Amino acid sequence: MSLSPKTITVFLDASPSSKMRATHAAYLAQRWGAYLVGVDVLFAGVQLPPSMSYARGDEAFEHVAAYKRQLDAEAEAAADQVREHFLGLCTGQNVLGEFRRIGRENSVEEAIHIAFNSDLVVVGHPEPHGLPDDLSVEKLLLASGGPLLIVPNGWKGETIGNNILIGWNSTREARRAVGDAMAFLVSAKSVTALVIDPDDEHQNGEDPGSDFATSLDRHSVHVALEHVISRGYSIPAVLLGYAEQSASDLLVVGAYSHARLMELLLGGTTRTLLTHTPMPTLMSR
Numbered sequence: 001m002s003l004s005p006k007t008i009t010v011f012l013d014a015s016p017s018s019k020m021r022a023t024h025a026a027y028l029a030q031r032w033g034a035y036l037v038g039v040d041v042l043f044a045g046v047q048l049p050p051s052m053s054y055a056r057g058d059e060a061f062e063h064v065a066a067y068k069r070q071l072d073a074e075a076e077a078a079a080d081q082v083r084e085h086f087l088g089l090c091t092g093q094n095v096l097g098e099f100r101r102i103g104r105e106n107s108v109e110e111a112i113h114i115a116f117n118s119d120l121v122v123v124g125h126p127e128p129h130g131l132p133d134d135l136s137v138e139k140l141l142l143a144s145g146g147p148l149l150i151v152p153n154g155w156k157g158e159t160i161g162n163n164i165l166i167g168w169n170s171t172r173e174a175r176r177a178v179g180d181a182m183a184f185l186v187s188a189k190s191v192t193a194l195v196i197d198p199d200d201e202h203q204n205g206e207d208p209g210s211d212f213a214t215s216l217d218r219h220s221v222h223v224a225l226e227h228v229i230s231r232g233y234s235i236p237a238v239l240l241g242y243a244e245q246s247a248s249d250l251l252v253v254g255a256y257s258h259a260r261l262m263e264l265l266l267g268g269t270t271r272t273l274l275t276h277t278p279m280p281t282l283m284s285r
Contacts, residue, residue: 004032004183005119011111011130012040012086014078017153018130019085024151024160024280025122026089029097032183036097038086039114040079041132043072043104107132115144120180122149126275129153141255147180147284152277157249160280161188165248166223167239168193168209173254177284178216181252184282185221192246196238198227236272243279251281 010025012018022038029036083099090097102110111132115121121144123129123137131140141148151160161184168174178185185191193216198208213223230238243251253273273281 003186004034006032006034007037007118008032008034008120008122009037009039009114009118010122011124012038012082013044013124013128013130014082015124015128015153017124017151018082018128020155021122021124021130021151022086022089026093026095026097028120028122028160029090029095030093034095034119036090036095037114037118038083038097038099039102039111039130040082040099041102041107041111041130042075042079043107044128044131044133102132108135111135112140112143115140115146118144118146120147120149122151124153125150125277126153141283141285147177147282150277150281150283152279154278155280157279159249160184161250162190163246163248164188164191164250164252165239165243165246166191166193167251167253168195168212170208170212171254173285175254177252177254177282178212180284181250181282182219182221184250184252185216186219188221188250190224191216191221192224192226192248194239194242195225195227196235197230234272236276240273240276240278243277248279251277251279253281253283255283255285 005028008025008029010022012022025038026036028034079101083101086097086099089095100114112135121140123131123140125137129137131137137148137150149160164181164184166174166178166181168178193209193213195209208227209225213225216223226242228238228242233241239251239253
């Protein structure tokens with residue numbers, strides 16, 4: 001099996017942040033020789049005003065139908081612009097790819113199916129993130145089974161993965177995330193593994209993270225191992241604080257599901273991380 005992703009899917013929309021997201025996805029596809037799939041959910045956010053649900057009479061029904069045709073035409077026009085920009089990126093980066101439109105019917109199921117058959121999925125956060133109205137980033141992470149690269153809409157960085165921070169705590173989920181991020185890790189300029197509260201009973205060994213760092217070193221991934229104490233701060237706050245201080249341009253973390261709540265492998269909730277992370281984050285479970 002190839003070390004690097006060979007099918008990358010990026011979820012798109014008509015926003016400026018989507019163009020930035022598509023640019024990063026096209027660069028990664030070019031870098032790894034991957035096939036790039038651009039997905040546009042045609043009617044995401046396109047809804048009739050609630051008042052039209054109470055339309056009565058032929059004239060009112062015709063007004064509703066005309067309004068729906070207008071919305072459909074506007075959605076189609078926006079999708080054409082998204083398609084043109086995406087295919088232009090593929091041509092410019094010499095990347096093989098395709099553009100897919102998702103309609104109104106079964107949009108969530110179709111989006112999950114596409115993600116399920118991808119090696120890496122790129123989405124935005126917060127909205128607009130390119131996903132169907134009823135599909136959150138958290139739900140896609142649970143359903144797809146693969147890694148998500150979450151690119152914040154406000155991200156202004158030019159590169160993703162030069163300076164990587166790994167949130168490490170000796171769990172299966174963390175191990176999975178590192179494996180999924182290996183294509184980034186082997187070519188990064190610097191990689192740091194952050195172990196928070198190393199004396200915690202859930203950490204392994206006398207020097208938590210050292211065996212992990214040694215294992216990555218055998219892949220020619222040279223890791224700087226850092227131990228920090230949370231001192232009453234939440235784990236997400238410590239992790240993100242360190243990431244910002246070190247100017248990380250990619251955060252790698254695992255996630256697990258507990259009951260109906262998505263939680264960070266290091267504690268807290270995935271939603272907390274998604275809400276506050278200022279840098280791209282690769283997350284797996």
